[in-house]
Amino acid sequence: MTSGIGERVLRKEDARHLRGTAQFVGDIKIAGCWEAAFVRSPLAHARIRGIEKPDGLESRVFVAADMPDVLPIRAESSLPSYKQSDYPALAKDKVRYVGECIAICIAPTRAEAEDIAESVRVDLEPLPPVASIDTALEKNPPLLHEEWGDNLFLTTEFNSDLSEAKKNAAVVIEREYNTARQCMNPMEGKGVLAHWDTKYDQLVVYTSTQVPHLIRTGISQSLQLDQADVRVVAPDVGGGFGYKCVLQPEELSVAWTARHCNRPIRWTEDRREHLTAGANTREHRYKLKAYADKNGRLLGVDADIWVDIGAYSVWPFTACLEAAQAGGNLPGPYDLGAYSCRTYSVATNKPAFTPYRGVARPGVCFAMELTIDAIARAVGKDPLEIRRLNLVQAEAMPYTNITGKFYDTGDYPSAAVQAADMIGFDTFRKRKEEAARDGRFIGLGLSSFTEQSAHGTKVFAAWGLPLVPGYEQAMVKLTPSGSIEVKSGNHSFGQGLETTLAQVACDWLKVDIDRVKIVMGDTGLTPYSTGAYASRGMVMAGGAVSKASEELVRRLRIHGAHLLQCDPEKTEIKDGRVVHGQASVSFAEIADAWYLHPDRLPDTVNTAGLEVTEGYKPDIDTGVFTYATHAAIVEVDPDTGRVEILDYVIFEDCGRRVNPMILDGQSYGGAAQGIGTALFEETLYDSGGQPLTSTLADYVLPGPSELPSFRLGHSESPSPYTRHGIKGVGEGAAIAPSGAIVNAINDALAPLGAELTQIPATPHRVLEAIFEAKEQNRAGASA
Structure with a gap:
């Protein structure tokens, strides 16, 4: 029985989740692991005048001054008028939202680490807060980033001629719409565990993320390490929704502390941390004017859109993705003849804005x-x-x-x-x-x-982002026992990708889904991928698995045809076998010949083998x-x-x-x-x-x-x-x-x-x- 595309196959990943054997960051056990807690700002806007560590515990507390080699998170953009913000792992001179990390404290248990955090004294000089779009845009407002001169990350403008729409409109609708700020609230909060692997001389970071390869890049840049010296592993991840597709300051602090102290360090986010200091999303304001004729035919739309971005620009998607998406997607599924829109990405004293399901x-x-x-x-x-x-x-x-x-x-x-x-x-x-x-x-x-799903290179480049996805990679392999192993740099955090990628492989290889193993989430094992975001998993990773599986089928038919002494073009794949008429050989027999008995194969055999890595992106990039x-x-x-x-x-x-x-x-x-x-x-x-x-x-x-x-x-x-x-x-x-x-x-x-x-x-x-x-x-x- 095969389990290809279109089948209602039970999820492969559910067994371990239902039995309680899944491994999340909080479940991983490493000898000598200590836990971390953060000292967080109680004020939305303030200057740091001094930090006093508790007597006798100085070696358990680290502040920005202890980490001079850690570069801030810097999400650059090529868009005109964009203003970048340096997002420090630990606040250095100033705090810009309630909950911003000021110090990391470590101890054998989380309770002890929290006790140490409670005893750290931070001297803050309060500054006027910018708690709303209105305050941020008033005349001579308090400034989050003084060097900007205002509180705008970016403004954009899209203009087409509305004169005909205005002239022919029998109906003009004017409205102001507001959407609330939200948190993502995945079942599992953010978590990270880091240690230095002395065998491979490598920093290993287990983190609850949607984008392990990107986080590897971000950590290596901020810690000034070669990427070969960093391995990121995303174990089971309990939901993401976009919150876990950006580099978090806590990831940097934990990774640096683990290397500095030469011991494993873990931090797991609690719900209060998530609700107060975790990434925020969704807060928009629209002023919209729509023009329609007497029959209700929409002639044109004129709009202003403000987005409350928070204090910092996140890496790699920047503070401006939300407004760019809003301006570009407002027409939606409608045939609109004229459209003008201005967007404003506004800085406020709130946690940084992160892409959330639907962006x-x-x-x-x-x-x-x-x-x-x-x-x-x-x-x-x-x-x-x-x-x-x-x-x-x-x-x-x-x-x-x-x-x-x-x-x-x-x-x-x-x-x-x-x-x-x-x-x-x-x-x-x-x-x-x-x-x-x-x-x-x-x-x-x-x-x-x-x-819009699985948008690619040109789209992301046009947004000016430091992340520009290219070809998604996947590897499909026939193992020596005749089963199938699929490796993808994408990741699954609840969307069933382990099952659906296996179904794509099954569609080509005609094997039961139990014979397909999916490996994801480990930069040390999987081919490069920018990860799971923008509804790209099945289009991109599925396409890469499909392309690699197709090539593996071609190679299997060649090897199988040699064993069957027939023309490869006259063979087909059925039930995990290469078939020619009434004769057939199993995948296990082909694998045995390739891996263990190559004497059964000709000297002219294709040496590319039975491991196939392919890259894929759709025929259109939009x-x-x-x-x-x-x-x-x-x-x-x-x-x-x-x-x-x-x-x-x-x-x-x-x-x-x-x-x-x-x-x-x-x-x-x-x-x-x-x-x-x-x-x-x-x-x-x-x-x-x-x-x-x-x-x-x-x-x-x-x-x-x-x-x-x-x-x-x-x-x-x-x-x-x-x-x-x-x-x-x-x-x-x-x-x-x-x-x-x-x-x-x-x-x-x-x-x-x-x-x-x-x-x-x-x-x-x-x-x-x-x-x-x-x-x-x-x-x-x-x-």
Whole structure:
């Protein structure tokens, strides 16, 4: 039995997770390992006047002055007007957010290390904090990086002529939209364990990361070591979502301390550290003006987008990826004739901004989808009709949109119709009227999007990033016993990549999936890869495994044909065997001949052997585009502001599905995170830059009782530019929920004239919108 592409194969990695035998950073045991704790800044903005180590424990505490050979994290960019920030492993002269690392303390146990950290005295001179976009941009504001002269990492501008759109517009929609700051909250926090391997004279760093090869590069640069002197191992990783795809200052401090003290050192992030000092994300502000004709045809959009980036630029994605993605992706799946957009990447006294599942697109989808519904209300048509009118049509594919996004394949209007049909769009108005007679407020919302996945060299180079991915590498090997070993420099942290890469190999080699072993996450064992981000895993790593497997099949047929005494072109691969007519040889027999009995092979044998390493990237470099429409039905309690999701539908197309079961799981997980964005999750700060959501009692995550029973529908429009027609799908389901849910809330509250334009749509904000509508109604009546 084979387990190739398209099969609902159970995940290979689940056995060790379910049995508790998986190894995360916290599980690794090395003799003599000590634990680390950090002294972190209690102030958002301050100068460091002095640091006093506790008497007798000076050798257990290290500060920036102890590490003169450690270079700061420097995320450079070639974009004009970009301002770089040096992000120190340990704060040197100044702290720029609450939780910034000032000192690392080590001891045999974490409790002892925390006790030492408590006894370190830091003399801080408070400085005026910059806790919001408004403060950062006011006249003569406090400056995070004085040498800049302002608080802007970067501004960008995209301009096309809006004059015709303005002249022909019968409807003009103006809105301001706001999205909240969030934390990623993977099940496993960040963790790192480092030690010096005396046998290989090499720094070995175990770290919970999505990008082991990139972290090796970053550590070697900052510690000024040759990359051959650094080995990075990513063991089992308990979720990443983007948080674990950047170089963390804690990784540098732990690695330096381990080498300096000549002992293994480990640090594992606790939840409070994550919520207060971990990377933040999602905080956007939009001022948007949309122009449409009397039928609701979208003519043009003019937008300003501000992103609260925090204090530092992260390596390698910089502080500017979020705004660049927002400006480039705001048009989404719509056929837009004119578009102008200005983006501002704003520095504030908050933790550094990190790419999070969907990178900017949850925000732009929210803004655009609410605008589409506002147009529908303005022209008196239903939101499905307006989407069908404005979405890129199937016959236009492939389609290059106004910002240069190349949409490869798909039928966007059909996905919207399918989602609407699944949720009962045509009968919903009657259902809503019946609910209204019972005093209930229910509403239906739609949200459509595209997800750019596996974008490559030219795209990243155009963003000016220090990371520019090229050819993804993979190695596929026939072992001496006849099984298959696959090595990939990519990594799996919950997305099932061990299983799906094995399925790709099985598709070519026609073996059972139990005969395929996947090796990932170790720079000492695997070919180079920039790692797992941007929904690139299956397109890039899967493509590389496919290409290597294809070449291995070719070699196996040659060796098998010699043993069968036939023409290789007349053989085929079946059930782990090379077959010619009624005769066949097993992979094990071929392996035995190559590795152990080469006397059975001719002197002219191909000496390339049965280990194949290949590089791969798609035929286009702009990425391939998954798309979907989400539909939600909600009920709103106008007395409490509580929102309940009654039904939720996802209709998506990600090209050829490698493992439909895993794909469904990705959709469930992404939609759950999107619902958190829409209704619950918000990292709050006061005017002094102090975090107000430092525990999971304050930072609300959706649980089973808050999530609906998702219903999924799929179509397949394979990409002609990738192996097997695969497109990325890892981020998609997290993009659309805010648009669908808030559109549904606004539909439910339409009889009251209330409209939400900010997420999360907490009960407080829902009630605010209702009260504001009532005040406006009273003012209108009195006038």
